[in-house]
Amino acid sequence: MIINSQGLDPREINELIRTAKEKSIVLNNCLGQRFIGSGLGKKEISINGIPGNALGAYLNGASITVNGNAQDAVGDTMDSGEIVIHGSAGDAAGYSMRGGEIYIKNNAGYRAGVHMKEYKQKKPVIVIGGRAGSFLGEYQAGGIIIVLGLNSDGRPIVSNFPCTGMHGGKMILRGELPSIHFPHQTTSHTADENDFAQFAPFIKKYCNYFGADYEKLINDKYTVITPDSKNPYKQMYVSN
């Protein structure tokens, strides 16, 4: 089914998507409408144009492909499903996501993966092809954030203060990055075989989606950052 989003507000678009009999839906002329696919179950949406904030919030199994850029809070509190963005994403992508996967071809703004968490077999994944803004993985409590740094603008793979408050999960940055300052409650090491086994499938998927060179990428070195403690602030308090 094809929906022409021109002149439609988010509520109308979501209503059309939810009530559509077809599983697969193409959304044309999207121009900043927010909340597309909020809480959506098993459907496939392809978006032509630029969706607004909170794309795929609380996503519940749907697959969303954006043929363009996405705005802020992509996949906020996403539970399952997949979001593929053939462009860049704004701030707070994957805020508090607990499952599913987000692939961003180019860059992500501030606070990507803030407060991502995992529980048992549910592990969310974000792959950012370009660079990430400041506060990447802030309060990260689970899941995997991968940044490939394929941007060609000469700017660093991640801006200031990555992993602040991190207390779970893993962050993987391409390259050996001695100049990046990680907070004291985290440890970084160069990726070993076990790490590769864990994250290579997601890089492979990235390459399939966006046509990057998997063989070249997989032969690079990667830095893995993990937290030292699940209880970073335990020592801070005294009961009164």
Add this chain to the structure above:
Amino acid sequence: MKQNPLDYIIPESEVVRNITRCVNCRICEKQCPNEVHKFNEKLNCMTADESLCVNCQRCVATCPAHALKIQKNECAFRENHNWKSDNIKEIYKQARTGGVLLSSMGNPNKFPVYFDRILINASQVTNPSVDPLREPMETRVFLGKKPGEIRRDPDGNIIPELPVHLELSMPVMFSAMSYGSISYNAHKSLAAAAKELGIFYNTGEGGLHEDFYCYADNTVVQVASGRFGVHEKYLDSAAAIEIKMGQGAKPGIGGHLPGTKIIGDVSATRMIPEGSDAISPAPHHDIYSIEDLRQLVYSLKEATQYKKPIIVKVAAVHNIAAIAAGIARSGADIIAIDGFRGGTGAAPTRIRDNVGIPIELALAAVDTRLREEGTRNNVSLIVGGSIRSAADVVKAIALGADACYIATAALIALGCHLCRTCGSGKCSWGIATADLVKRLDPEEGARRLVNLMRAWKHEIKEMMGGMGINSIEALCGNRLMLRGVNLTEKELEILGIYHAGE
């Protein structure tokens, strides 16, 4: 190990045992989770280490011989008006550990309680009072947006286009307390009581145990910055969704349930691994403005197909009127305001005791501002922190609230003795604990909550009837029914009430 005398904090309480009554049955020893009581084989008698005592009164209440008293310890620091015992004790604790002080329950300090300086009107001679025992009296309230106009079909019948709302049999709800900060049985008591009463309880931000999905029609679920346990079933198992922006006990800071409490079902319900800290950051990192708040409000409305009202909960802070004015334009259906006396499982002492403003002033300021701006009907107002009795409810409603949140009062009904050590996880009454949960029978808990609310409802009716008001909605914002005593001109101005005698 030799104890450093500097580390000895004079106990607040003294355990007084009447040895002529004590039969050495050792029940106190079994009942005390803090290991205060011990049996001394050599002396063949019970002994007590009061440095461990939190004065929860569990041993007093369970001693079959009534042999125990816990009383204020007369051995104390040399206090003066400036350096009180607490100031001294807190410095010792911080000098020993370097830690931020963490306290439980609401602000206990000597700030004015405005509810206690407000008096309620009654009818005499010139207008009749209503007798609630004989005449119908309406305590039902509807929370949500009020329709701006009434539309009729061609036959003249009203088209019932009521915006999504909550219907309460009386203007009181149980406020947010997360599973983990309180026990399974405490949650079950609240949920069952809310169902029987036709009101609502609130899950807090720790997710919702699947055993309680069946109480969906009486459940408010919370979405906080940590988004714990927020998923499809969670949002579906609710009559309303509350976005937690702030809490009266700790305005401006986040929440933090230590990993030691993230065990078993609590971990499953929050959907984070056992032992991992549950950190709710101070801000929602996607909300820096009213426009951003509007985004979260509408993303939740979209996810739940506009079927559920959205509550935005904020702490009462200095510019609360302007904040509420913004929230009333955010698309939220209900604003919940939590005063500086509001309770908590744990909050930094300095924040709890020094940040925020009294709910009475905040409520009056917000109601006034929303009326001035013509947005009062965009939203309903719920207030909490702290509502202690039916009289507080009546005063809050007359000041402009549509309903009240209670939490500490509900816990007291369940057996809480306000020992103020919820954070320790050793609640001897089975409320704020995972270990001693069996001490709270959920059926009895629910019954006690229902009793409390039934009593309050009748008291509310009696006070309303006395004023000649037979519908609670006619009391909402009816400040002429209130008079102040012992209040300054400024306080009266903000509360929007006259002084007694005027």
